[in-house]
Amino acid sequence: MLPRRGRTPEEPAAFEKGFNVTTQPVVELTGITVEFPPVTALAGVDFRLYPGEIHALMGENGAGKSTLIKALTGVYQTSSGTITVDGAEQRFSGPGDARAHGISTVYQEVNLCGNLTVAENIMLGAAEPRVLGGLHWRKMRRLAAQHLERMGLDIDPGSSLDSHSLAVQQLVAICRATVGDCKVLILDEPTSSLDADEVESLFAVMRRLKADGVAILFVSHFLDQVYAVSDRMTVLRNGGLVGEWATADLPAGELVKHMIGRSAQVLESVERGHDAVRPDAGEPRLQAIGLGRKGSIQPYDLDVYPGEVVGLAGLLGSGRTELARLLTGADRADSGGTVVEGAPRKLHTPRAAMAQGIAYTSEDRKGEGIVDGLTVRENIVLALQAERGWVRPLPRRQVDEIVAKYIDQLGIRPADPEALLRNLSGGNQQKVLLARWLATAPKLLVLDEPTRGIDVGAKAEIQKLVSELAGEGMSVVFISAELEEVLRLSHRIAVLRDRKVVATVDAEGTTTDQVVELIARGNVAEGDAA
Amino acid sequence: MTTTLSERATSGWVSALRPDRRYLPVLGTLAVLALMLVIGGTRYDNFLTPIVYSNLFINNAHLIALAVGMTFVILTGGIDLSVGSVLALSTVIIASLLQAGWPVAVVLPVAVLTGSLIGLAHGVMIQVFGVQPFVATLAGMFFARGLCFVIAPESIPIDDPAFTALAGWDSWMGHFRTTAAVVIALAVVVIGFVVLHYTRFGRTVYAIGGGEQSAMLMGLAVSRTKVLAYVVSGTCAALGGLLFAMGNRSGYALNGVAMELDAIAAVVIGGTLLTGGTGFVLGSLLGVLTLGTIQTVIQFEGNLSSWWTKIVIGVLLLIFVVLQRALSLRKT
Numbered sequence: 070m071l072p073r074r075g076r077t078p079e080e081p082a083a084f085e086k087g088f089n090v091t092t093q094p095v096v097e098l099t100g101i102t103v104e105f106p107p108v109t110a111l112a113g114v115d116f117r118l119y120p121g122e123i124h125a126l127m128g129e130n131g132a133g134k135s136t137l138i139k140a141l142t143g144v145y146q147t148s149s150g151t152i153t154v155d156g157a158e159q160r161f162s163g164p165g166d167a168r169a170h171g172i173s174t175v176y177q178e179v180n181l182c183g184n185l186t187v188a189e190n191i192m193l194g195a196a197e198p199r200v201l202g203g204l205h206w207r208k209m210r211r212l213a214a215q216h217l218e219r220m221g222l223d224i225d226p227g228s229s230l231d232s233h234s235l236a237v238q239q240l241v242a243i244c245r246a247t248v249g250d251c252k253v254l255i256l257d258e259p260t261s262s263l264d265a266d267e268v269e270s271l272f273a274v275m276r277r278l279k280a281d282g283v284a285i286l287f288v289s290h291f292l293d294q295v296y297a298v299s300d301r302m303t304v305l306r307n308g309g310l311v312g313e314w315a316t317a318d319l320p321a322g323e324l325v326k327h328m329i330g331r332s333a334q335v336l337e338s339v340e341r342g343h344d345a346v347r348p349d350a351g352e353p354r355l356q357a358i359g360l361g362r363k364g365s366i367q368p369y370d371l372d373v374y375p376g377e378v379v380g381l382a383g384l385l386g387s388g389r390t391e392l393a394r395l396l397t398g399a400d401r402a403d404s405g406g407t408v409v410e411g412a413p414r415k416l417h418t419p420r421a422a423m424a425q426g427i428a429y430t431s432e433d434r435k436g437e438g439i440v441d442g443l444t445v446r447e448n449i450v451l452a453l454q455a456e457r458g459w460v461r462p463l464p465r466r467q468v469d470e471i472v473a474k475y476i477d478q479l480g481i482r483p484a485d486p487e488a489l490l491r492n493l494s495g496g497n498q499q500k501v502l503l504a505r506w507l508a509t510a511p512k513l514l515v516l517d518e519p520t521r522g523i524d525v526g527a528k529a530e531i532q533k534l535v536s537e538l539a540g541e542g543m544s545v546v547f548i549s550a551e552l553e554e555v556l557r558l559s560h561r562i563a564v565l566r567d568r569k570v571v572a573t574v575d576a577e578g579t580t581t582d583q584v585v586e587l588i589a590r591g592n593v594a595e596g597d598a599a
Numbered sequence: 600m601t602t603t604l605s606e607r608a609t610s611g612w613v614s615a616l617r618p619d620r621r622y623l624p625v626l627g628t629l630a631v632l633a634l635m636l637v638i639g640g641t642r643y644d645n646f647l648t649p650i651v652y653s654n655l656f657i658n659n660a661h662l663i664a665l666a667v668g669m670t671f672v673i674l675t676g677g678i679d680l681s682v683g684s685v686l687a688l689s690t691v692i693i694a695s696l697l698q699a700g701w702p703v704a705v706v707l708p709v710a711v712l713t714g715s716l717i718g719l720a721h722g723v724m725i726q727v728f729g730v731q732p733f734v735a736t737l738a739g740m741f742f743a744r745g746l747c748f749v750i751a752p753e754s755i756p757i758d759d760p761a762f763t764a765l766a767g768w769d770s771w772m773g774h775f776r777t778t779a780a781v782v783i784a785l786a787v788v789v790i791g792f793v794v795l796h797y798t799r800f801g802r803t804v805y806a807i808g809g810g811e812q813s814a815m816l817m818g819l820a821v822s823r824t825k826v827l828a829y830v831v832s833g834t835c836a837a838l839g840g841l842l843f844a845m846g847n848r849s850g851y852a853l854n855g856v857a858m859e860l861d862a863i864a865a866v867v868i869g870g871t872l873l874t875g876g877t878g879f880v881l882g883s884l885l886g887v888l889t890l891g892t893i894q895t896v897i898q899f900e901g902n903l904s905s906w907w908t909k910i911v912i913g914v915l916l917l918i919f920v921v922l923q924r925a926l927s928l929r930k931t
Contacts, residue, residue: 165818180816182809184876185802193802194818203797229621245817 093156095120095252095284096141096172101150103133103140108483110136113150114310116303118253123275123285125295125316128305129328129524131482131494134288137305138255142167142174155252173246177258177522179238181245183231188213190230191245220244220274236267243274247283254278255286260294261522264384272298290524292321304328329526351375352411354544355427355513357396359405366391368405369570371563373513378535378545380559380576382552382584388568389548390432393515396546397429398422423456426512430502430519432548434495438502441491445481446472448490448501453508475504480530496527503531513544520549532558552581564588624870624923625882631868631915632885635892643899649774651895657776659891660784661686661842661855665862666869666883667791668835671828673866674795675807676875677732679829681721682836683858684743685714687851689840691747693762694755694850703761711837717743718833722826736829740859747852754851757844766845780842787838791880794831804828808875864912865890868919889915 096118103111111133118124126134139145141152143161152159154170161167164174181190188210192198198208213226222240230238239259246254256275260268275285275298289295295302296316304311304327311327319327353372361368366388373379381389394400396407398416407416409425416422419429431437440448449472454463463471472486479500483493490498499519506514516535520528535558539545549555555562556576564572564587572587639646656663665682672679689710696706717739724735757763768779795801803824806814815821844850869886871878893915894908 164816168818176816180810180813182806182813182817182876184809185806189802189806190817193799193806197799203793204799204802206797 092119094118094153095155097153098137098141099151099153101137101140101152102148103136103145104148109308110145111140111147111308114305114308116310117313118284118286120252120284121279121282122300123279123287123298125287125289125299125302126305127295127302127324127328128311129496129526131307131497132305132328132524133308134305135257135494136308138174138257138286138288142172142255171250171252172255173251173253174255174257175239175242175246175259177261179235179242181230181238181242183229183238185230186210186227187217187224187230187233187241188226190241191216191226191248196248216244216248217241219247219277221270221277234267236263236270239263239267240271240274243271247278251283253284253286255288257288258290258522259287260289260291268294290522290528292324292525296321325525328524353408354410355396356408357405358408360395360402360407361404362391362395362400362402365400365568366395367569369563371396371570371573373544373546375512375544376539376542377561378539378547378559380555380562381546381548381565382555382562383565383588387565387588388570389565390517391568392563392565392570393429393517393546393548396422397427397515399429399431420455423452423509423511426510427515428452428506428509428511428513429515430506430517432518432521434498434502439490439498441498442489444487444489445476445493445501446486449475449486449504449508452505456509471508472504475507479504479534494523496523499523499531500527503534507538511543513546514538515546515548517548518550519547520551520554528554552584556581556584620926621877622879623926624877624919625879625885627919627922628869628882628885628889632889632892635889635896639892639896639899642896646895646899650776653774653776655888655891655895656781656784657778657846658894659887660778660780661839661846662858662861662865662887662890663784663884664787664835664839664842665858666865666887667787667880668832668839669859669862669866670791670869670871670878670880670883671795671804671831671835672732673863673871673873674804674875674878675825675828676811677725677825677828678736678863678873679718679721679832679836680733680736680859681717681739681743682832682839682862683855683860684740684747685717685833685836686840686843686855686858687747687853688717688743688750689714689837690844690847690850690854691750691755691852692850693841693844694757695751697757697759697762698755703759703765706762707841710841711834714833714835714837714840715830716833718830718836719826721833722829725829726822726825744852750852751850752852754849757848757850762845763848766848778845780845783838784842787835788880788884791835795880800824800827805876808872808877810876861890864916868912868915870919870923872923 094117098114098116100113100115101111102109102113114133114137116137126137128134136145140147143163143166154172159170161170167174185193191213192209198205198212200208210226217224217226220240220243222237222244224233224237230241233241243254243256243259259271263271275287279285287295287299299316301313301315302319302324303313304324306328351374354375355373357369357371359368359370369392371379381392383389391400395402398418398421401417407414414425416425416427422429435441440451446468450463450468453471457463469486475481476484476486481497481500481504490501493501503519519531532554535545535547547555547558556579559576562574562576562579562584563570564574564584566588574587636647665686669679669682692710692713693706696709697703721735721739724730725732765779770777795804803814803819803821806817806819807821807824811821843854865886866878866883867873867886868889869878869882869884871882890912893911897903897905897907897911
């Protein structure tokens, strides 16, 4: 059992200052404990949600945020504690039951059916209008259009959902959640795959709903987003409650301290590390010459030297991932070639790239990375074993050593080699993925969005690891949507725009604004040309 | 904004005006069918005659019923391998019960309900016990075929007057001949279309094919719908047996061997993705007609072995699957 962290006496006072407590909470959780023996996922957590507020639920991966949401919506059974909705104690049998009581959840992944129309995705299930026992399509589209308008979305409700961008799909999912009697809206990491503009329109929708008196529970790893939109926050750590604050009363530094339980030293040490390490000159480890693929990315040149971190900066869809996939043989180039340590090599498959010591971790962690039905141990040795060939299995003792080493070195939690990967949090899954490639001792590691959707602590650890690996002579290509992160970690930065490498700059002495300028100026130039 | 894509989502016949990508496979099938008819028409004098068209429907009425049921199952991302055997079982039940002197009004419901029950058993195996659809319906296929032989190893002729009257009923519209079997088959198509497009059950079938997990999180009745899809398929297969018996006036345990594969081929050629979520009942009807036309062309050719039908169907199937693959690749 984890120690229960009670609220300290001064916190409710701080809370009252920032918020009107005369209203009754729409949702109140008291002493919620969720156990998956022998693990205690939540230990006696209290949580209150008031109508017309945006409440951020903060914590690292594995802190218990998802567990809390799942306990509230009836996905998990609680072993103790009470859930009160509108003053009456409730125990939901599942998300459908919770929804019927006005509590809707929108998940990180869009859980809608892309093959159906937008209207169906909004209305189907409970609210669809009927005529003579059948669906009333015209009325359904009209109602859907009204709901979409309320969200500020102007799309054809009769178009199929997968013809729209991920962001629009996410808004449609929220639209669905708010149809009918919606008192509580739970948004679990809704912003992780959205651009800045799209995040803004999501926030606008959230504020509109808040004004309508909907209580919104918001989970996000982006601190600036949390500060931009939330009224209050509840912080969890290791399955226990740390406290509840009005957002205005809690500076970001304090928040991070509460979340990770230690000061932000880790983050600072990364920045220092950056200055300390300079790449050796000499022969590039990997040279891409005129490498390109039609419809994917225009031919580009890129050199990566030993011990160097090359960052890729650009907007979503600018070709960052496509560049990486060509570099590592995940996609086949139709022009140009690659030179590995002075010798021309064809990298047509990931296997060929691996043979040259080039490893790639996909941004699509779930689909192209982890094998969630296998254990931590099996996932870690997967690439190493594949490299050896299946006829020569790794000796079990050696496997255990390797696995123990990386679990320890990367701080994978739970530190159980036999845990199924699907039971790990996103950040820990990412660490396992990293361990898999590190175990093969690659010379060049391509990391595509390794820090997306994971918490501050794990993020800092991964950043630190990247710096250390480069310090030991490994070349790293680092892709991230967060410019600050790219700038801090990289020695050189390749800037992409519209599926083209527009510039390569030294990170030293370059500011975020300058990179933004580089990304933007390209757009202006094209606008002039057209 | 006057003609939006949405309006065409419900009324398939207007789609030809401005094709949506959703209808491309079906339009492809239509094009192939038209091409076949043109080829047949130019090569043989009496090919483009009402008789040929009528026979196209009359000879394939049972396959139309099978294909409609199969469409439901494939749309959910599943497969039903038992339909050929269930068809045979249905013909055997009808023939043997009629021989035993049962009245038609009792025999036909019993035969059709037997199919529903087998479908229900498939659905329960798949949904409740988590058996792969392939395996569950494979078991059902052997079970139903075996049951046929237990009931009657020999072919049983049907001479019940009420049944022969029903089977023999036909109607001429000009030179077009319509039999009772064709009317029933087309009714099945219409009902299938309405159910798939205008009921929550039908839309849930599509939703499951689009993403079972998502459909569940959307609060749709996934379990019930999946079981029901197999019930629909079993029922349609038994109905197919009735139509087959009406055509042959007999029941035989070896009827419809490998016919499940014809049904699957018709559904795939009709533009339904085997992964589920995309496809139309009307496409499956076109698929059956395409298969029938190929057969007719090869019959007209005269000196060709009927096995050429299989070869052409195989090639066509390959082309369509590749075509669908190309379409879905372009999408991503």
